[in-house]
Amino acid sequence: MRRAFAVGLLLAVIIPCIGIIVVLKRLSMMGDALSHSSLAGVAAGLILGINPIVGAGAVCIAAALSIEAIRKRIPKYSEMSIAIILSAGVGLAGVLSGFVKNAANFNSFLFGSIVAISDFEMILVACVSFAVLAAFVLLHKELFYVALDERAARLAGVPVRSVNFVFTILTAVTVSIASRTVGALIVSSMMVVPTACAMQLGKSYRQTVAGSIAFAVAFTLLGLFLSYYARLKPGGTIVLLGVVCFLMILLVKKLAALCVAAAGRGGS
Amino acid sequence: MPGAVRPSDVLRADNLSFQYGDEPVFSQIGFSLSAGDFAGVIGSNGSGKSTLLRLLLGELSPATGGILLFGRDVRRFDAWPRVGYLAQNGLSSGANFPATAEEIVTANLFSEIGFLRFPRRAHREKAREALARVGMAACAGRMLGTLSGGQRQRVLLARVLVNEPDLLLLDEPTNGVDAETVASLFALLSRLNREKGVTILMVTHDIARAEESVSRIFCLEDGSMIELDKAQIRKELSHKHKHPAPLGPGRFAEGGGKS
Numbered sequence: 001m002r003r004a005f006a007v008g009l010l011l012a013v014i015i016p017c018i019g020i021i022v023v024l025k026r027l028s029m030m031g032d033a034l035s036h037s038s039l040a041g042v043a044a045g046l047i048l049g050i051n052p053i054v055g056a057g058a059v060c061i062a063a064a065l066s067i068e069a070i071r072k073r074i075p076k077y078s079e080m081s082i083a084i085i086l087s088a089g090v091g092l093a094g095v096l097s098g099f100v101k102n103a104a105n106f107n108s109f110l111f112g113s114i115v116a117i118s119d120f121e122m123i124l125v126a127c128v129s130f131a132v133l134a135a136f137v138l139l140h141k142e143l144f145y146v147a148l149d150e151r152a153a154r155l156a157g158v159p160v161r162s163v164n165f166v167f168t169i170l171t172a173v174t175v176s177i178a179s180r181t182v183g184a185l186i187v188s189s190m191m192v193v194p195t196a197c198a199m200q201l202g203k204s205y206r207q208t209v210a211g212s213i214a215f216a217v218a219f220t221l222l223g224l225f226l227s228y229y230a231r232l233k234p235g236g237t238i239v240l241l242g243v244v245c246f247l248m249i250l251l252v253k254k255l256a257a258l259c260v261a262a263a264g265r266g267g268s
Numbered sequence: 269m270p271g272a273v274r275p276s277d278v279l280r281a282d283n284l285s286f287q288y289g290d291e292p293v294f295s296q297i298g299f300s301l302s303a304g305d306f307a308g309v310i311g312s313n314g315s316g317k318s319t320l321l322r323l324l325l326g327e328l329s330p331a332t333g334g335i336l337l338f339g340r341d342v343r344r345f346d347a348w349p350r351v352g353y354l355a356q357n358g359l360s361s362g363a364n365f366p367a368t369a370e371e372i373v374t375a376n377l378f379s380e381i382g383f384l385r386f387p388r389r390a391h392r393e394k395a396r397e398a399l400a401r402v403g404m405a406a407c408a409g410r411m412l413g414t415l416s417g418g419q420r421q422r423v424l425l426a427r428v429l430v431n432e433p434d435l436l437l438l439d440e441p442t443n444g445v446d447a448e449t450v451a452s453l454f455a456l457l458s459r460l461n462r463e464k465g466v467t468i469l470m471v472t473h474d475i476a477r478a479e480e481s482v483s484r485i486f487c488l489e490d491g492s493m494i495e496l497d498k499a500q501i502r503k504e505l506s507h508k509h510k511h512p513a514p515l516g517p518g519r520f521a522e523g524g525g526k527s
Contacts, residue, residue: 024365138384145375148365151355152427155325155348157379203411205367 003122004115004224004234010129011178011190012220016212017136018174019191020198021167024147026079030067031188033082034175037063037089039184041176042109043096052109053124053180060172063089068168112183112235114224121180128177132170143167144205183235193242194219200249215245278303278435278467279324283333286319293319296332297493299486303434306461306468308478311488317471318356320488321439324469325353337435349379352428356439356471358420364413369404369423370395372412376427398430399423402456418449425453429460436460438470442477450474454481475501 022030038056045055063085070081100106108116117125136143142163145153154160178187198211223238230237280300286293293316301307311317322328324335326342335342338350365372373395374387381387399408402422412420421441428436436457442450458481460466472478478485485496 141375141378141381141387142383144367144371145378148367148372148375151325151327152353152376153378155351155353156376156431157348159383199366202366203368204409205371208366 001115001224001228003117005221007117007122007125007181008114008220008224008234008238009217010125011181012216013213014129014132014136014174015178015182015187015190016194016198016216017133017209018167018171019195019216020209020212021143021147022171022191023195023199027082028192029079029082029086029188030064030171031175031191033067033086033089034060034063034172035179035184035187036086036093038176038179039093039106039109040089040096042179042184043093043100043106046100046102046106047096051120052105053121053177056109056179056184057173057176059089060176061169064168064172068164109179110183110185111233112179112181112186114181114234117181121177125177125181128173132174135166135170139163139166181235182238186235186239189239189242190216193239193246197242197246197249200246200253215242219245277301277336278305278338279469280336281324281333282335284320284323284330284335285332286316286323286328286330288319292491294488294491294493297488297491298333299493299495301435301467301469301484303467304461304465305484306457306482307470307484307486308475308482309469309471309486309488310473310475310478315488315490317488318439321353321437321469321471324437325351349431350434352431352433352436354424354428354436354438354441356443358424363420366411366413368409368411369399369415369426370408372423373398373427373430376430379431395426395430398426401429402426403452418445421445421449421453425456432464434467436466436468436470438468438472440471440473442472442474450477457481 019031022028038060041056041059042052043055044059045052048055067081067085070084071078074080097103097106142153142158145156145158146160146163146167150160153163175187178190182190194212194215195208197215198208202208202211219238219242223241224234226232226241227234227237277300282298284297285295297320309317309320319328323330324337324342326335326345329343337345338347340347370392374391377387377391377394381391396405396408399405402425404419404422404426407415407419407423412423415423421444425441438457441457442453445453454477457468457470461468468482470478470482475485479498479501485501487494487496
């Protein structure tokens with residue numbers, strides 16, 4: 001369980017770092033496409049007898065680069081590139097899963113198995129997390145500007161192509177390691193939900209990034225506790241907590257706005 | 269067409285032709301701007317004004333002809349912080365991007381801050397100064413989504429100005445903003461042009477306001493580009509008041525517009 005907390009915390013820090021840029025670039029479904037594609041890598045890894053996370057990583061990187069390549073060719077319908085890769089990933093995973101002998105092992109990647117990860121996976125998660133976090137911190141302003149306005153970023157001198165390439169690799173690597181722990185079907189929600197919560201409350205970009213991480217950490221810790229004591233699936237519990245929190249924030253904001261309006265009417 | 273290349277040319281386009289697929293936009297147009305020029309480009313919708321700016325920014329490649337920015341071919345030009353560009357539709361990410369005005373302006377100091385480096389206090393102060401120049405000092409800490417259309421436009425102008433560019437390319441900067449903001453934007457641009465010698469090329473539909481501020485006006489229409497003199501513009505303005513209609517080069521031709 002202690003290991004689950006450590007891995008959960010590491011992922012709770014890096015997933016929203018990637019998630020906020022994905023959301024701001026209007027590519028919220030990218031996590032879905034990559035996580036579904038990662039399943040094809042998991043199946044391929046299990047069939048070939050190599051570590052499924054390595055297989056997931058390789059397929060995720062290929063899928064992410066394909067999304068970028070298609071996006072550049074059809075910039076006006078860039079979201080279509082995600083749908084195409086998502087379809088290809090699901091199709092490939094579906095076909096390959098038929099050849100996997102240990103179905104239970106494959107299924108563990110769908111909803112994750114954060115409490116049953118190996119030493120190798122623990123080290124892998126730690127190394128990747130530090131690398132992603134270091135890259136995110138170093139490329140903080142470049143990623144911000146590319147997400148804000150790609151054209152202006154290019155004119156300001158930002159190496160937009162290189163930044164996009166690095167970010168694509170970071171996303172793919174993050175999704176592939178997260179698919180083992182929180183689950184391929186849930187990693188996309190982990191990218192989007194904490195960011196969505198933070199965007200409701202943040203008063204600056206910096207605050208929104210910090211808020212996304214804080215929300216993800218809180219959801220992960222609470223989710224792990226709840227799942228342990230109530231015997232629930234950890235990945236699903238974490239994401240559901242996030243969705244409930246997001247809805248509550250919306251509700252509280254709406255009530256606060258109504259109160260302010262009522263006070264204004266009372267005062268005038 | 270412009271004559272021989274002059275050392276004072278900030279921007280120069282020669283024999284420029286462009287088409288989208290089989291659809292020609294303009295053909296063999298040419299013009300040049302010297303340091304300190306304040307030029308307006310007018311023309312009806314779809315005449316290729318924004319396309320012209322995208323060519324000048326090197327985002328599109330012309331079918332024929334070439335463009336020089338500060339004497340350098342645009343395809344090899346790399347001193348982009350010398351060029352400030354304000355897009356017609358503001359930010360590509362939309363108006364609700366979760367960032368403050370100061371964060372947005374600071375981002376444009378990239379070349380000064382440096383790759384993989386962090387903005388320092390001096391950079392943030394410079395951003396606040398740029399915001400103050402456009403009358404937005406009080407809004408530095410406000411999120412973009414909480415600002416009005418006119419305030420957002422000022423923030424984007426501050427973002428452009430923070431690098432103290434020598435050339436400003438503005439694509440309908442007064443689109444969708446109130447009359448008061450339009451007046452202050454034009455006053456600010458005139459001041460920049462007069463006091464700092466910034467060369468400005470502005471695409472606009474607001475011919476009346478442009479006529480008061482700019483030193484040169486080009487009309488892009490039916491695939492060609494002509495430069496109008498003040499008399500022609502005044503004639504066009506009086507005609508426009510009587511018969512509001514899209515602009516066309518035919519109406520200027522009798523006034524002897526030069527190409």
